[in-house]
Amino acid sequence: MTDRPLTKNIDMSRAPFNFAQTRDAGGYASVEKMLKSMAPGDVLDIVKNSGLKGRGGAGFPTGLKWSFVPMGYTAPTTKYLVVNADEMEPGTFKDRLLMEGDPHLLLEGMMIAAFTIQATTAYIFLRGEYLRAEKLLHQAISECKAAGLLGKNILGSGFDLDIILHTSAGRYICGEETALLNALEGKRANPRAKPPFPQVSGLWGKPTIVNNVETICNLPGILNYGIDWYKGLGLGADAGTKMCGVSGRVKNPGCWELPLGTPIRELLEVKAGGMCDGYQLRAFLPGGGSTDFLLPEHLDLILDYDVIGKAGSRLATGTMIVLDDRTCPVGMVGNLMKFFSHESCGWCTPCRDGLPWIDEIFQRFENGGGLESDMQVLTDHLEYLGPGRTFCALAPGAMAPLGSALRHFRDDFHAHINGGGCPWPR
C-alpha cells in the first residue's frame, strides 16, 4: 500500500527503474493479476466504481468514458487505445514527470486500459519536444516486448497488445483528442465533430479510447489495492491523488503528487515554498493556461473538480501558474493570447479570426495606442468565442483567462490605454 501511487517509484536524482527494477518494486503485478483472473467487464466495473476522473483537464469519469465502447460479438474487432501525451498546456509539466520518472507505470496502465476495451494496438501520442521521455519509453517498450508483456498471447492469456510510440510534429491542438486522432492518421490536426465520439468512431474509424498519461498511470494502483483504498486517498469528494504543479515566482516551483482535496494553500505555501521574497501573490490560474484566474481569497479552497468549478474556474490539469504583484497581468494574458492565437488550427471562424484580433489588441496595449473601444471588442469576443460557439474547446479555453482578467484587472487595462503602453517596469 502506498499513498503516492503515481510517484512511488520516482526519484529524479537517479535514472528511472528499468524493467527488472520495476518488477522488483511490484510493477506489472496488476497486469498479471488481471490477465490471470479477470474479465474485461470486471476491470471496467472496478474503474467505474473507483471514481477515477480524467486527468487531462476535462475531469470526465474514466469508467463511464470506457463504457461507451461497443463490446461483445457484434462490436468491431479492431479497437484502439490512444494515450494523450501531447502535454502542451501552458504551465503544465506533470505528464513529463511521470514519463521521465517512471515510464513502466504508464505501460502497465496502458495494458489495463487496452485489456478492458480489448484493444490490441495502443498508441502513445507524445509531444515531440519530450526527447527524454521518448527515449525512455522506447526503451521501456522494448523491455516489455522482450519480457513477453507486449506482443502476442501475453502471459499465456490469449490477449495481444502492441504499443506504438508516435512523436508529434508539435501543435497545441493535437492535445484535443479528436485533432490528435486526425494527426495520428496523418491528416491535418483539425478537431472532429462530436458526436460521433471516438468511443464509437475514432482512430481510423474504429472505437477508440483517448486517455491522458496521468489517468492511465492511476490504473495499476486501483487494480492492485482496490476501490476503497483509492477512494480513501482523496481528502474531499474526489478520489485518488493528483499531480499538482506550481510555476511562477515561488520559492520552489515544481510538481508533486497530492491527495485530491488538499487545500490550495498547502500546495502553494508548503510544497512550492510560498512566494519569492519581495513578491506578493496577486492571482493564479489553478489548472494551466486555459483556466480562469483565482484570487488570494481562494487559497483555502481545496483541489477538487467541483469546488474549483464553483469558484468560477477549473482544476483542469492541476498545474497552477502564479501571478505576482510585480508582473503585468495584461502582459501575462497577452502572452497567453499570442500562444492561443498561434495555436488555432484555422478550422472555425471565431477561433481562427477572433484570437489574432485579440492578440493584436494586446500588442497595442503593450506598445501604446490602445483604445477604450478595444475593451468592447475584447468583451464581445468573450461571448463570441465562448463554449458552444466554436468547433472545439481551444477558443473557450483561451477566453477563460481573458474573461477573468477583464473582471479582476480592469484598472490595469485602463492604465495601459491611458498611459500610452505598459506602465510596468521591464
Next chain:
Amino acid sequence: MAKIIVDGIEYEVNPANNLLQECLSQGLDLPYFCWHPCMGSVGACRQCAVKQYRNADDKVGMVVMSCMTPATDGSIISIKDQQAVKMRSNVIESLMISHPHDCPVCEEGGECHLQDMTQMSGHNYRRYDFKKVTHRNQNLGPFINHEMNRCIACYRCVRYYDDYAGGKDLAALGSHHHVYFGRHEEGTLQNEFSGNLVEVCPTGVFTDKTFSEHYTRKWDLQTAPSVCTGCGAGCNTTPGERYGTLRRIVNRYHHDLNGYFLCDRGRFGHGYNSSDRRVKEASLVSAHVDEKGVRKVLTTNEALRQFAALTTGDVVGIGSPRASLESNVALRERVGVENFYAGFSAEQQRCMQAVIAINREQGLHCPDIRTLEQADCVLVVNEDITNTAPRFALALRQAVRNRATQLASEARIPLWQDAAVRELAQHELSPLFILSPQGTRLDDVATNTLLGSTAEQLALLSAIADCIDSSAGTASPDERSEELARRIAAALITAKNPCIVSGISAGSEALIHAAANVARALRKYSQPGESIDLCFAMPEANTMGLALLMEEGGGTLQEALQRLAAGKADAAIVLENDLSLRTNPESIDAAFAGTPTLIVMDQVHNHFNERAQLLLPCTSFAEQNGTLVNYEGRAQSSHQVFQADSALRPGYEWLTRADPLSNLVKTSEMILYHCAQTLDNFAAASELLPARTGMQTLMKSPRQSHRYSGRTAMNANSNVHESKQPTDRESSMSFSMEGLPLQKDASLLSAAWAPAWNSNQAISKFQNEINGELKQGCKGVQLLQRSLPQQAYTAIQPDGDTGVYFIDHIFGSDELSAMSPAISARSVGAYLCVGTATARKFGLQQHGLALIKSGTCSAQLPVLIRQRIAADAVGIYCGNEINRHAFVKGLSITPLAEDGNLLARSRQMFEDLVIHDSLPGRG
C-alpha cells in the same frame, strides 16, 4: 416527417436532415458558407447559428450551429433571436477582417455568396483597424484564377476538390489565420472537374479565367437554359452573352443529371464560339474559268439562291450527331428519307443500333447520373468515361462512397455529417471494377482495373455472366474458373444497386453485347419489377437523337459515300459534320473526287469543309433553339441565348427557307412539332413544346436580368439611335428585360436569382426541397420505352481485335471544344502509347518518335511508354492531327531517329498530360 418550430411557426421537415438544410428547404433565409447541398455539414464557418430551446418552457435557450444539429421532431429554434443574430454578425465581422473589399474589381461581385450573406447578417461597420493578412496567389492553369486574399477559409474548395472530385493537388496549407488554399507549388489544377471551384467558392478566390478575358457582371449577361454539347450526357448549362459574344458557361441545376457540377470540357469548351475557327460568312468556290477555285463571299440571299440552284438534282443529305434534332430532321425533309444518310462512323452506327435495342429491353434500366451515384457496385466496360462522358466519372466517385453511407447508417451517424462519415469509413469503398486497355483516372478508387485487350475483356465479361447465371453458357469452363470473374460476379450479385457502364467510343459492338449479357444475367437476382442498371456513354450531344432518327429510315455513311463515288448523285449536303473524323481518307476522296457538288453547313472550319463548293455558316448551340437527345434517350430543349450575326443561320433555317425572298421561316418549334407528329420515335417530344412556345406561361420570359444595364446605350459608340430590341419569333423567351420574371417557377430558369440571393446558391429557392426537383422544372422527355421483352443472351462475335485502341482525352477529343483556346492549352498532340515490352519489341524510346503506317497512310508520333497498359496493346491518340480510321488495321511501327528539338517538344507535351501510372489501384 417531423415537426419543428422556427420563430413560432410550425414546419413539417425531414428529421434525417439538419436544421440548416430544412430551414432552407422551407424557404427561410439563414446564412451559411461551409455547408453545401451536395457536400453536407462540417461546422467550420459558424455562420448558420440559431437559438435552440430545450422545450416550450425554456426561455433562455442555447446558440447552436443549425448545420450541425439534426432536425429532430419537436425542435424549437429561433433564427431571429438576438444572441443568434449577434453571433452571425460577429462571424461576418471576423470573415471581413482580412477580406480586401475589392468588390468593384472582383469578378465575383454581383454573384457573390459572401456579399449576400454579409447583407443578410447585417454587419456594416468595420471595427478591425490592424493590418490585413495577405497571401501570394498562384497560377493554376488556363481555367482558374486564384486570388487568395479574398479567402474566408470556409474549406469548401478542398472539400469539393479533394473529397468530392478526387483531386490530389489542392490542399489546405498552413495554420491558424494563415491557412492557405492552393497547390503545393504553382501549376495547372489537374482534376477534370476543377471548374466547379468557381461556383463552389463562396467568394472570388477561384474565378473563371476564360471569363476574365471578356468579363461581364452576372446581371449584364443575357442567358437562357441550355444543354451542354461536350458529350452525350446532356448536362444542363447556362451560357451567358454580352455584346454579341458568348462569355461563359455555368452549371444549371438538373435534378437527375448534372446536379450542381459540370466537367471542365463543358464549362470551358465554349471558346470556339468566338474564335477565328468560326465560319462567319457564306462562300462559294467559283466555277468560272478565270477565277476557278477562288472562294467568294456570298450574301445570305445569294447563298440561298446558290443553295437552291445547286440542289435541284439528286441530292444526298448526311446528318450529324452533333447537330440538333431539328437540323437533322430539316435535312431529312429537304432531301427525302431515301436520300438521307447518317453521319456516324460505320462502327458507331452498329453500336448505336445495339444500344437502342438494349435500351428498349425490359428488365434493364438506363440510369440517369443521380442513379449512377447511388450504385453500390459498378462495372465499367472499356469506356474511359473520365475522357468521354466526364460527368459519369464524377458520379462514380460518389458511387464508391456508398459503402461509407452504409457504414454510417449502421453506426447511426447522420449522412449529412460529412467529415464524420468520412472519418468512420476511411478507405472503405464500394466495389468498382474497370476493364480497360490502359490505366484510367478512376483507378485510384477502383477495386480492380483489368488491363486487357478487347478480346480479354470479352472473355472476362462472358465469364462474369456465366458465374452469375450458369445457364448463360457464354463462357468456356476455363474462363468461368477465372478468379477475377468470380470476384466481380459475387460483388455484382451481393450489391443492392449494381450498375454496368460502357460506351460506344471504342466502336466495339461485341463489348456492348457482352456488357448487356452481364446485366441480363443479373436479372436472375433482381426482385420482380426491379431492373438492372446498364448505360452507355456517347461521345456527342445528339448521338442518340440521330440514331433514333436513322431508325425511322435512311442509310449509312458508307452507303452515302459509295453512292457518291459511283456518281449516283449530283450533290451532297453535309450538315455540321467533319466527315474526316468518321471514316478513312480513301472513302472520302473517292466520294468527292468526282463531280458531285458538296454543300457543307457548319459552325467551324475543319479539314473537311475545305472541300465544300458552297459553305454555309451555321449558328452554334447558343445562337439557336434545338433539341438534343442524351445517352438515356432523354430529349431536352436547348434555348437560344442570343442572336448571332445575321449571316449565321441555324442549319434547319438554311434547309427550310426555300425562297430567299420570303421571310417565312420554319421555326425549330414547327419542325419539332412536325417531327413529333410524323415520326414514332419522337412522338413524346411534343411534350417539350409548351415550354418552348410559351403555351405554358402565356407570356414571354426575359433572357436579361431586371438589372441588365446599358441596354439603350450599349451600342451608342457606333450608332446613337436607340435600336429596337430584337424580337424572338420562335420561343417563349424575349431578348429583353421585359416579361414575366421567373420567381419560383423553374420551367425556363437559366441564371438563378432570388431576392437577397444573387449567387448561384439562389437555386435553392427554385427547388421543392434542397437537392430536390426544380419547381415546374423541365427535365426533358424520355423518347425510349421499354417496349421489347427480355432478351436471351447474345452470342458474342468478336469483332476482329487488332490490338490497336484509340485514346480519348477530355481536352482535345471533342471536335468543337478542342478549338477553344483554354481547352487547347490543356490538350496534347497526337501520340503513340505502348507498354515497356512493346516498346522494347519495336525499339521505341520514351518520348522518342515512331513512324506508324497502315496502307498508304503514315504518321510520325511521339511515343509514350506507360506502365499501366494491356500487354501487347498499342494506343493511339489522334488529337485533331490524324484520322483514326486510317490506322485501324495492319499497323506497322518503326522507331525514328530522334531530333533534339522534337524530343524536347514532346517531353514538354507529355509533362502536361495528366496520367497517374504510379498511382496504385486500391485492389
